[in-house]
Amino acid sequence: MRPGAGRPVSRPAAADPLAPLLDLPGVRDAAEGARTGIDRLLRHRLMRNRSAEVSTESALRGARASAALEGVDVPLADLRAGRVEDPVVQGALRTSVALGSMQDTWSRAPGQVLARLHVLAAADLADRAALGRPGAHAGPRLGALLRLVTGETTVPAVVLAAVVHGELAAVAPFGTADGVVARAAARLTGITRGLDPKAVSVPEVGFAELGRAEYARALDGYRGGQPDGVAAWLVHCARATEHGALEGLAVAEALLRG
Template sequence: MSDPLAAIARFPGVPEAVDEARQAVDRLYRHRVLRRASPAVSTESSLRGARASAAIEGVDVPLDVLRRDEAHDPLVQGALRASAEMGRLGATWRKAPRQVLARLHVVAAAGLTPQEELGRPRAFDEASDPLSLGPAPAAADTAARMEGLLGLLEQPTKAPAIVLAAVVHAELAVLRPFGTADGIVARSAERLTLVEYGLDPKSLVAVEVGHLELAYGDALRAYLSGTPEGVGAWVQHCAAAVSLGVRETTAICEAMQRG
Protein backbone atom coordinates (compact mmCIF):
# COMPACT_ATOMS: atom_id res chain seq x y z
CA MET A 1 0.00 0.00 0.00
CA SER A 2 1.32 3.46 -0.92
CA ASP A 3 2.06 5.92 1.86
CA PRO A 4 1.79 9.46 0.42
CA LEU A 5 2.28 11.05 3.84
CA ALA A 6 5.62 9.27 4.27
CA ALA A 7 6.69 10.74 0.95
CA ILE A 8 5.77 14.25 2.16
CA ALA A 9 7.73 13.60 5.35
CA ARG A 10 10.87 13.22 3.20
CA PHE A 11 10.49 16.52 1.32
CA PRO A 12 13.53 18.81 1.72
CA GLY A 13 13.57 20.61 5.06
CA VAL A 14 10.66 18.64 6.51
CA PRO A 15 12.56 15.98 8.53
CA GLU A 16 14.68 18.60 10.28
CA ALA A 17 11.70 20.85 11.09
CA VAL A 18 9.64 17.94 12.39
CA ASP A 19 12.49 16.66 14.53
CA GLU A 20 13.08 20.11 16.03
CA ALA A 21 9.38 20.40 16.93
CA ARG A 22 9.31 16.92 18.45
CA GLN A 23 12.32 17.72 20.61
CA ALA A 24 10.63 20.93 21.77
CA VAL A 25 7.52 18.97 22.81
CA ASP A 26 9.69 16.43 24.63
CA ARG A 27 11.37 19.21 26.60
CA LEU A 28 7.99 20.71 27.51
CA TYR A 29 6.73 17.39 28.86
CA ARG A 30 9.67 17.28 31.28
CA HIS A 31 8.68 20.58 32.93
CA ARG A 32 8.26 20.05 36.66
CA VAL A 33 4.98 22.00 36.82
CA LEU A 34 3.29 19.33 34.73
CA ARG A 35 3.72 16.79 37.53
CA ARG A 36 0.95 18.50 39.47
CA ALA A 37 -0.77 20.95 37.16
CA SER A 38 -1.04 19.31 33.74
CA PRO A 39 -4.85 19.72 33.47
CA ALA A 40 -4.65 23.41 34.40
CA VAL A 41 -1.89 23.99 31.81
CA SER A 42 -3.96 22.22 29.17
CA THR A 43 -6.99 24.38 29.98
CA GLU A 44 -4.99 27.59 29.71
CA SER A 45 -3.34 26.39 26.50
CA SER A 46 -6.77 25.64 25.01
CA LEU A 47 -8.03 29.11 25.92
CA ARG A 48 -5.05 30.76 24.28
CA GLY A 49 -5.41 28.50 21.29
CA ALA A 50 -9.07 29.43 20.85
CA ARG A 51 -8.24 33.13 21.08
CA ALA A 52 -5.50 32.75 18.47
CA SER A 53 -7.74 30.72 16.15
CA ALA A 54 -10.40 33.44 16.22
CA ALA A 55 -7.74 36.11 15.68
CA ILE A 56 -6.55 34.33 12.54
CA GLU A 57 -10.12 34.65 11.25
CA GLY A 58 -10.04 38.39 11.96
CA VAL A 59 -11.59 38.67 15.43
CA ASP A 60 -8.86 39.41 17.99
CA VAL A 61 -10.09 39.52 21.60
CA PRO A 62 -7.80 39.97 24.64
CA LEU A 63 -7.37 37.00 26.92
CA ASP A 64 -8.72 38.82 29.96
CA VAL A 65 -11.96 39.49 28.09
CA LEU A 66 -12.28 35.77 27.37
CA ARG A 67 -11.59 34.90 30.99
CA ARG A 68 -14.40 37.23 32.10
CA ASP A 69 -16.70 35.63 29.51
CA GLU A 70 -17.33 39.03 27.97
CA ALA A 71 -16.58 38.14 24.34
CA HIS A 72 -19.89 37.87 22.52
CA ASP A 73 -18.76 37.68 18.90
CA PRO A 74 -20.19 34.43 17.45
CA LEU A 75 -16.90 33.47 15.83
CA VAL A 76 -15.03 33.82 19.12
CA GLN A 77 -17.73 31.86 20.90
CA GLY A 78 -17.47 29.18 18.22
CA ALA A 79 -13.72 28.92 18.66
CA LEU A 80 -14.18 28.55 22.43
CA ARG A 81 -16.85 25.88 22.00
CA ALA A 82 -14.71 23.94 19.52
CA SER A 83 -11.78 24.07 21.93
CA ALA A 84 -13.93 22.75 24.75
CA GLU A 85 -15.43 20.04 22.57
CA MET A 86 -12.09 18.57 21.52
CA GLY A 87 -11.62 16.81 24.83
CA ARG A 88 -14.80 14.83 24.22
CA LEU A 89 -14.02 13.95 20.61
CA GLY A 90 -10.51 12.52 20.86
CA ALA A 91 -11.49 8.87 21.20
CA THR A 92 -13.73 9.16 18.13
CA TRP A 93 -11.25 10.94 15.86
CA ARG A 94 -9.43 7.82 14.64
CA LYS A 95 -12.60 5.74 14.27
CA ALA A 96 -15.09 8.22 12.82
CA PRO A 97 -13.39 11.41 11.61
CA ARG A 98 -16.38 12.45 9.50
CA GLN A 99 -18.55 12.46 12.63
CA VAL A 100 -15.98 14.50 14.54
CA LEU A 101 -15.66 17.11 11.79
CA ALA A 102 -19.42 17.48 11.63
CA ARG A 103 -19.62 17.97 15.39
CA LEU A 104 -16.81 20.53 15.33
CA HIS A 105 -18.69 22.50 12.71
CA VAL A 106 -21.91 22.36 14.70
CA VAL A 107 -20.25 23.99 17.70
CA ALA A 108 -17.93 26.32 15.75
CA ALA A 109 -20.47 27.73 13.29
CA ALA A 110 -23.51 28.16 15.56
CA GLY A 111 -24.69 31.73 15.08
CA LEU A 112 -22.75 32.07 11.82
CA THR A 113 -24.77 29.81 9.53
CA PRO A 114 -28.40 28.62 9.36
CA GLN A 115 -29.27 25.81 11.78
CA GLU A 116 -30.07 23.37 9.00
CA GLU A 117 -26.56 23.76 7.52
CA LEU A 118 -24.64 23.06 10.74
CA GLY A 119 -22.47 19.97 10.46
CA ARG A 120 -23.45 19.37 6.84
CA PRO A 121 -21.05 19.49 3.87
CA ARG A 122 -21.81 22.51 1.72
CA ALA A 123 -24.01 21.82 -1.28
CA PHE A 124 -23.10 25.17 -2.84
CA ASP A 125 -19.87 26.29 -4.50
CA GLU A 126 -19.38 29.50 -2.50
CA ALA A 127 -17.52 29.57 0.82
CA SER A 128 -16.23 32.29 3.11
CA ASP A 129 -12.64 33.35 2.48
CA PRO A 130 -11.23 35.25 5.46
CA LEU A 131 -7.63 34.56 4.38
CA SER A 132 -8.11 35.60 0.74
CA LEU A 133 -7.12 32.18 -0.57
CA GLY A 134 -9.37 32.56 -3.60
CA PRO A 135 -12.51 30.69 -4.60
CA ALA A 136 -13.07 27.37 -2.85
CA PRO A 137 -13.26 24.23 -4.98
CA ALA A 138 -16.71 23.34 -6.28
CA ALA A 139 -18.88 21.38 -3.87
CA ALA A 140 -18.57 18.16 -5.90
CA ASP A 141 -14.79 18.45 -6.11
CA THR A 142 -14.60 19.20 -2.40
CA ALA A 143 -16.64 16.10 -1.56
CA ALA A 144 -14.29 13.93 -3.63
CA ARG A 145 -11.18 15.36 -1.99
CA MET A 146 -12.72 14.99 1.45
CA GLU A 147 -13.16 11.28 0.78
CA GLY A 148 -9.47 11.11 -0.02
CA LEU A 149 -8.58 12.94 3.18
CA LEU A 150 -10.75 10.67 5.30
CA GLY A 151 -9.10 7.70 3.62
CA LEU A 152 -5.68 9.03 4.64
CA LEU A 153 -6.81 9.15 8.25
CA GLU A 154 -7.93 5.53 8.09
CA GLN A 155 -4.83 3.97 6.56
CA PRO A 156 -1.56 3.32 8.41
CA THR A 157 1.35 5.63 7.75
CA LYS A 158 4.97 5.88 8.81
CA ALA A 159 4.80 9.66 8.69
CA PRO A 160 5.17 11.61 11.95
CA ALA A 161 2.02 13.02 13.57
CA ILE A 162 3.02 16.57 12.58
CA VAL A 163 2.92 15.64 8.89
CA LEU A 164 -0.50 14.03 9.17
CA ALA A 165 -1.81 16.96 11.23
CA ALA A 166 -0.43 19.46 8.72
CA VAL A 167 -2.13 17.76 5.77
CA VAL A 168 -5.44 17.41 7.61
CA HIS A 169 -5.29 21.07 8.59
CA ALA A 170 -4.39 22.32 5.12
CA GLU A 171 -6.98 20.24 3.26
CA LEU A 172 -9.79 21.44 5.53
CA ALA A 173 -8.59 25.04 5.35
CA VAL A 174 -8.36 25.17 1.55
CA LEU A 175 -11.34 22.95 0.69
CA ARG A 176 -13.64 24.76 3.14
CA PRO A 177 -16.00 21.75 3.21
CA PHE A 178 -18.71 23.46 5.28
CA GLY A 179 -18.53 26.99 3.88
CA THR A 180 -18.31 28.77 7.25
CA ALA A 181 -15.95 28.46 10.25
CA ASP A 182 -13.78 26.04 8.27
CA GLY A 183 -10.59 27.58 9.65
CA ILE A 184 -11.73 26.94 13.21
CA VAL A 185 -12.57 23.35 12.28
CA ALA A 186 -9.23 22.90 10.49
CA ARG A 187 -7.11 24.09 13.39
CA SER A 188 -9.17 22.04 15.85
CA ALA A 189 -8.62 18.96 13.70
CA GLU A 190 -4.89 19.63 13.61
CA ARG A 191 -4.74 19.82 17.39
CA LEU A 192 -6.83 16.65 17.73
CA THR A 193 -4.45 14.86 15.40
CA LEU A 194 -1.38 15.94 17.37
CA VAL A 195 -3.08 14.64 20.52
CA GLU A 196 -4.53 11.38 19.23
CA TYR A 197 -1.54 10.40 17.11
CA GLY A 198 0.86 10.70 20.02
CA LEU A 199 2.86 13.90 19.72
CA ASP A 200 0.97 15.86 22.39
CA PRO A 201 -1.28 13.39 24.25
CA LYS A 202 -2.14 15.86 27.05
CA SER A 203 -3.09 18.66 24.62
CA LEU A 204 -0.59 21.08 26.09
CA VAL A 205 0.83 22.73 22.97
CA ALA A 206 -0.86 25.98 21.94
CA VAL A 207 -0.15 25.36 18.28
CA GLU A 208 -2.78 27.90 17.18
CA VAL A 209 -0.69 30.64 18.80
CA GLY A 210 2.19 29.57 16.61
CA HIS A 211 0.05 29.86 13.49
CA LEU A 212 -1.02 33.35 14.50
CA GLU A 213 2.58 34.47 14.95
CA LEU A 214 3.72 33.10 11.59
CA ALA A 215 2.75 33.93 8.00
CA TYR A 216 -0.25 31.59 8.09
CA GLY A 217 -2.01 32.72 4.92
CA ASP A 218 1.20 32.69 2.89
CA ALA A 219 1.98 29.16 4.07
CA LEU A 220 -1.47 27.93 3.03
CA ARG A 221 -1.05 29.55 -0.36
CA ALA A 222 2.24 27.67 -0.73
CA TYR A 223 0.37 24.44 0.01
CA LEU A 224 -2.22 25.36 -2.61
CA SER A 225 0.53 25.35 -5.24
CA GLY A 226 0.62 21.57 -4.93
CA THR A 227 4.36 21.47 -5.56
CA PRO A 228 6.74 19.53 -3.32
CA GLU A 229 8.33 22.84 -2.36
CA GLY A 230 4.98 24.40 -1.46
CA VAL A 231 3.66 21.42 0.46
CA GLY A 232 7.00 21.06 2.22
CA ALA A 233 6.94 24.74 3.17
CA TRP A 234 3.50 24.26 4.71
CA VAL A 235 4.61 21.28 6.79
CA GLN A 236 7.65 23.23 7.95
CA HIS A 237 5.32 26.09 8.89
CA CYS A 238 3.22 23.68 10.98
CA ALA A 239 6.31 22.29 12.68
CA ALA A 240 7.42 25.84 13.51
CA ALA A 241 3.92 26.56 14.86
CA VAL A 242 4.28 23.57 17.19
CA SER A 243 7.63 24.88 18.42
CA LEU A 244 6.15 28.34 19.03
CA GLY A 245 3.17 26.71 20.73
CA VAL A 246 5.60 24.94 23.04
CA ARG A 247 7.16 28.31 23.86
CA GLU A 248 3.70 29.67 24.76
CA THR A 249 2.91 26.69 26.98
CA THR A 250 6.31 26.86 28.65
CA ALA A 251 5.49 30.45 29.56
CA ILE A 252 2.24 29.21 31.12
CA CYS A 253 4.21 26.66 33.15
CA GLU A 254 6.72 29.26 34.29
CA ALA A 255 3.95 31.62 35.39
CA MET A 256 2.32 28.83 37.40
CA GLN A 257 5.66 27.94 38.95
CA ARG A 258 6.14 31.52 40.10
CA GLY A 259 2.65 31.42 41.59
Protein backbone atom coordinates in the same frame (compact mmCIF):
# COMPACT_ATOMS: atom_id res chain seq x y z
CA MET B 1 -3.05 -30.27 -3.40
CA ARG B 2 -0.95 -27.40 -4.75
CA PRO B 3 1.57 -25.77 -2.41
CA GLY B 4 0.05 -23.10 -0.24
CA ALA B 5 -3.55 -24.21 -0.76
CA GLY B 6 -5.74 -23.56 2.22
CA ARG B 7 -3.46 -20.88 3.62
CA PRO B 8 -4.26 -17.15 3.44
CA VAL B 9 -2.56 -15.33 0.61
CA SER B 10 0.08 -12.89 1.77
CA ARG B 11 -0.26 -9.42 0.26
CA PRO B 12 2.34 -6.67 0.38
CA ALA B 13 1.57 -3.84 2.76
CA ALA B 14 0.10 -0.79 1.09
CA ALA B 15 2.57 2.04 0.61
CA ASP B 16 2.22 4.95 3.00
CA PRO B 17 0.90 7.80 0.82
CA LEU B 18 2.38 10.42 3.14
CA ALA B 19 5.90 8.97 3.36
CA PRO B 20 7.23 10.98 0.37
CA LEU B 21 6.43 14.20 2.23
CA LEU B 22 9.39 13.60 4.52
CA ASP B 23 11.73 13.89 1.54
CA LEU B 24 10.53 17.38 0.66
CA PRO B 25 13.02 20.17 1.46
CA GLY B 26 13.20 20.99 5.16
CA VAL B 27 10.27 18.85 6.25
CA ARG B 28 12.11 16.14 8.17
CA ASP B 29 14.25 18.60 10.14
CA ALA B 30 11.27 20.84 10.90
CA ALA B 31 9.26 17.87 12.16
CA GLU B 32 12.12 16.83 14.42
CA GLY B 33 12.35 20.37 15.77
CA ALA B 34 8.65 20.36 16.60
CA ARG B 35 8.95 16.99 18.33
CA THR B 36 11.91 18.23 20.38
CA GLY B 37 9.98 21.32 21.45
CA ILE B 38 6.94 19.33 22.54
CA ASP B 39 9.07 16.78 24.38
CA ARG B 40 10.73 19.58 26.34
CA LEU B 41 7.31 20.85 27.35
CA LEU B 42 6.13 17.39 28.38
CA ARG B 43 9.20 17.00 30.61
CA HIS B 44 8.32 20.12 32.60
CA ARG B 45 7.85 19.23 36.26
CA LEU B 46 4.31 20.66 36.30
CA MET B 47 3.21 17.87 33.94
CA ARG B 48 3.49 15.27 36.68
CA ASN B 49 0.39 16.37 38.53
CA ARG B 50 -0.91 19.67 37.12
CA SER B 51 -1.06 19.09 33.39
CA ALA B 52 -4.85 19.51 33.40
CA GLU B 53 -4.41 23.14 34.49
CA VAL B 54 -2.00 23.77 31.65
CA SER B 55 -4.38 22.08 29.21
CA THR B 56 -7.29 24.26 30.33
CA GLU B 57 -5.31 27.45 29.84
CA SER B 58 -3.96 26.12 26.56
CA ALA B 59 -7.51 25.61 25.27
CA LEU B 60 -8.40 29.21 26.13
CA ARG B 61 -5.30 30.67 24.49
CA GLY B 62 -5.72 28.40 21.49
CA ALA B 63 -9.29 29.57 20.96
CA ARG B 64 -8.26 33.22 21.15
CA ALA B 65 -5.44 32.69 18.65
CA SER B 66 -7.64 30.71 16.25
CA ALA B 67 -10.18 33.53 16.23
CA ALA B 68 -7.36 36.05 15.69
CA LEU B 69 -6.31 34.13 12.59
CA GLU B 70 -9.85 34.71 11.35
CA GLY B 71 -9.40 38.46 11.93
CA VAL B 72 -11.09 38.73 15.32
CA ASP B 73 -8.46 39.57 17.94
CA VAL B 74 -9.69 40.05 21.50
CA PRO B 75 -7.87 40.53 24.82
CA LEU B 76 -7.19 37.28 26.63
CA ALA B 77 -8.35 38.82 29.90
CA ASP B 78 -11.73 39.66 28.38
CA LEU B 79 -12.14 36.14 27.03
CA ARG B 80 -11.18 34.64 30.39
CA ALA B 81 -13.71 36.90 32.13
CA GLY B 82 -16.49 35.95 29.74
CA ARG B 83 -16.82 39.46 28.31
CA VAL B 84 -16.52 38.46 24.65
CA GLU B 85 -19.67 37.65 22.67
CA ASP B 86 -18.28 37.71 19.13
CA PRO B 87 -19.62 34.60 17.31
CA VAL B 88 -16.25 33.70 15.77
CA VAL B 89 -14.53 33.81 19.15
CA GLN B 90 -17.31 31.89 20.83
CA GLY B 91 -17.22 29.24 18.12
CA ALA B 92 -13.45 28.86 18.47
CA LEU B 93 -13.82 28.56 22.23
CA ARG B 94 -16.52 25.89 21.98
CA THR B 95 -14.44 23.78 19.61
CA SER B 96 -11.29 24.14 21.70
CA VAL B 97 -13.00 23.13 24.93
CA ALA B 98 -14.72 20.13 23.29
CA LEU B 99 -11.61 18.46 21.88
CA GLY B 100 -11.08 16.32 24.96
CA SER B 101 -14.40 14.56 24.42
CA MET B 102 -13.58 13.77 20.79
CA GLN B 103 -10.25 12.02 21.18
CA ASP B 104 -11.58 8.46 21.15
CA THR B 105 -13.79 9.10 18.13
CA TRP B 106 -11.38 10.99 15.88
CA SER B 107 -9.35 8.02 14.69
CA ARG B 108 -12.48 5.85 14.21
CA ALA B 109 -15.06 8.24 12.81
CA PRO B 110 -13.40 11.50 11.79
CA GLY B 111 -16.32 12.54 9.61
CA GLN B 112 -18.57 12.50 12.64
CA VAL B 113 -16.08 14.59 14.58
CA LEU B 114 -15.71 17.14 11.78
CA ALA B 115 -19.47 17.56 11.65
CA ARG B 116 -19.56 18.15 15.38
CA LEU B 117 -16.68 20.62 15.22
CA HIS B 118 -18.54 22.60 12.57
CA VAL B 119 -21.72 22.66 14.63
CA LEU B 120 -19.72 24.12 17.52
CA ALA B 121 -17.68 26.54 15.45
CA ALA B 122 -20.45 27.90 13.25
CA ALA B 123 -23.50 27.72 15.51
CA ASP B 124 -23.96 31.50 15.38
CA LEU B 125 -22.62 31.99 11.86
CA ALA B 126 -24.57 29.61 9.61
CA ASP B 127 -28.13 28.43 9.11
CA ARG B 128 -28.97 25.52 11.37
CA ALA B 129 -29.73 23.28 8.40
CA ALA B 130 -26.19 23.78 7.07
CA LEU B 131 -24.38 22.98 10.30
CA GLY B 132 -22.18 19.90 10.12
CA ARG B 133 -22.98 19.27 6.46
CA PRO B 134 -20.05 19.42 4.05
CA GLY B 135 -20.80 20.66 0.55
CA ALA B 136 -20.82 18.38 -2.47
CA HIS B 137 -17.64 20.04 -3.75
CA ALA B 138 -15.69 18.48 -0.86
CA GLY B 139 -16.71 14.88 -1.61
CA PRO B 140 -13.75 12.92 -3.03
CA ARG B 141 -10.99 15.01 -1.45
CA LEU B 142 -12.63 15.00 1.96
CA GLY B 143 -13.17 11.26 1.71
CA ALA B 144 -9.49 10.74 0.95
CA LEU B 145 -8.54 12.83 3.98
CA LEU B 146 -10.80 10.82 6.26
CA ARG B 147 -9.12 7.63 5.08
CA LEU B 148 -5.74 9.11 5.96
CA VAL B 149 -6.95 9.93 9.47
CA THR B 150 -8.23 6.40 10.08
CA GLY B 151 -5.28 4.70 8.38
CA GLU B 152 -1.76 3.84 9.43
CA THR B 153 1.11 6.13 8.60
CA THR B 154 4.74 6.24 9.58
CA VAL B 155 5.13 10.00 9.22
CA PRO B 156 5.47 12.13 12.37
CA ALA B 157 2.21 13.29 13.89
CA VAL B 158 3.06 16.92 13.17
CA VAL B 159 3.17 16.12 9.44
CA LEU B 160 -0.19 14.34 9.49
CA ALA B 161 -1.66 17.23 11.49
CA ALA B 162 -0.35 19.68 8.89
CA VAL B 163 -1.99 17.67 6.09
CA VAL B 164 -5.30 17.57 7.98
CA HIS B 165 -5.06 21.31 8.59
CA GLY B 166 -4.09 22.13 5.02
CA GLU B 167 -6.71 19.93 3.38
CA LEU B 168 -9.59 21.23 5.47
CA ALA B 169 -8.54 24.85 5.07
CA ALA B 170 -7.98 24.43 1.34
CA VAL B 171 -11.15 22.50 0.57
CA ALA B 172 -13.33 24.54 2.98
CA PRO B 173 -15.95 21.77 3.12
CA PHE B 174 -18.53 23.69 5.14
CA GLY B 175 -18.28 27.21 3.77
CA THR B 176 -18.25 28.83 7.21
CA ALA B 177 -15.74 28.58 10.06
CA ASP B 178 -13.58 26.20 8.03
CA GLY B 179 -10.37 27.70 9.39
CA VAL B 180 -11.45 27.18 12.99
CA VAL B 181 -12.48 23.62 12.19
CA ALA B 182 -9.20 22.94 10.37
CA ARG B 183 -7.06 24.13 13.27
CA ALA B 184 -9.13 22.22 15.81
CA ALA B 185 -8.87 19.02 13.74
CA ALA B 186 -5.12 19.48 13.36
CA ARG B 187 -4.71 19.94 17.09
CA LEU B 188 -6.84 16.87 17.72
CA THR B 189 -4.59 14.90 15.36
CA GLY B 190 -1.51 15.92 17.33
CA ILE B 191 -3.16 14.88 20.58
CA THR B 192 -4.43 11.50 19.41
CA ARG B 193 -1.28 10.59 17.46
CA GLY B 194 0.95 11.04 20.49
CA LEU B 195 2.62 14.35 19.67
CA ASP B 196 0.98 16.18 22.58
CA PRO B 197 -1.14 13.62 24.43
CA LYS B 198 -1.72 15.97 27.38
CA ALA B 199 -2.94 18.81 25.11
CA VAL B 200 -0.65 21.33 26.79
CA SER B 201 0.94 23.06 23.79
CA VAL B 202 -0.79 25.87 21.92
CA PRO B 203 -0.13 25.49 18.18
CA GLU B 204 -2.72 28.12 17.31
CA VAL B 205 -0.63 30.71 19.15
CA GLY B 206 2.34 29.54 17.10
CA PHE B 207 0.49 30.30 13.88
CA ALA B 208 -0.64 33.68 15.19
CA GLU B 209 2.89 34.60 16.26
CA LEU B 210 4.25 33.75 12.83
CA GLY B 211 1.65 36.14 11.43
CA ARG B 212 -1.63 36.01 9.52
CA ALA B 213 0.05 37.08 6.30
CA GLU B 214 2.65 34.31 6.51
CA TYR B 215 -0.09 31.82 7.41
CA ALA B 216 -2.08 32.84 4.33
CA ARG B 217 0.97 32.65 2.07
CA ALA B 218 1.92 29.20 3.31
CA LEU B 219 -1.64 27.95 2.90
CA ASP B 220 -1.82 29.35 -0.63
CA GLY B 221 1.34 27.41 -1.42
CA TYR B 222 -0.26 24.23 -0.14
CA ARG B 223 -3.40 24.88 -2.19
CA GLY B 224 -1.24 25.17 -5.30
CA GLY B 225 -0.15 21.57 -4.84
CA GLN B 226 3.41 22.01 -6.08
CA PRO B 227 6.15 20.29 -4.05
CA ASP B 228 7.79 23.54 -2.94
CA GLY B 229 4.46 24.96 -1.78
CA VAL B 230 3.52 21.79 0.08
CA ALA B 231 6.95 21.67 1.71
CA ALA B 232 6.70 25.31 2.81
CA TRP B 233 3.32 24.63 4.41
CA LEU B 234 4.55 21.56 6.29
CA VAL B 235 7.59 23.46 7.55
CA HIS B 236 5.36 26.39 8.55
CA CYS B 237 3.10 24.07 10.55
CA ALA B 238 6.09 22.46 12.28
CA ARG B 239 7.50 25.88 13.19
CA ALA B 240 4.11 26.93 14.57
CA THR B 241 4.01 23.74 16.62
CA GLU B 242 7.45 24.54 18.03
CA HIS B 243 6.28 28.05 18.95
CA GLY B 244 3.16 26.52 20.49
CA ALA B 245 5.33 24.38 22.74
CA LEU B 246 7.05 27.53 24.02
CA GLU B 247 3.64 29.01 24.78
CA GLY B 248 2.81 25.88 26.77
CA LEU B 249 6.04 26.31 28.73
CA ALA B 250 5.10 29.92 29.45
CA VAL B 251 1.74 28.74 30.79
CA ALA B 252 3.41 26.15 33.00
CA GLU B 253 5.89 28.66 34.38
CA ALA B 254 3.11 31.18 35.09
CA LEU B 255 1.18 28.53 37.01
CA LEU B 256 4.27 27.69 39.04
CA ARG B 257 4.68 31.32 40.01
CA GLY B 258 1.03 31.40 41.03
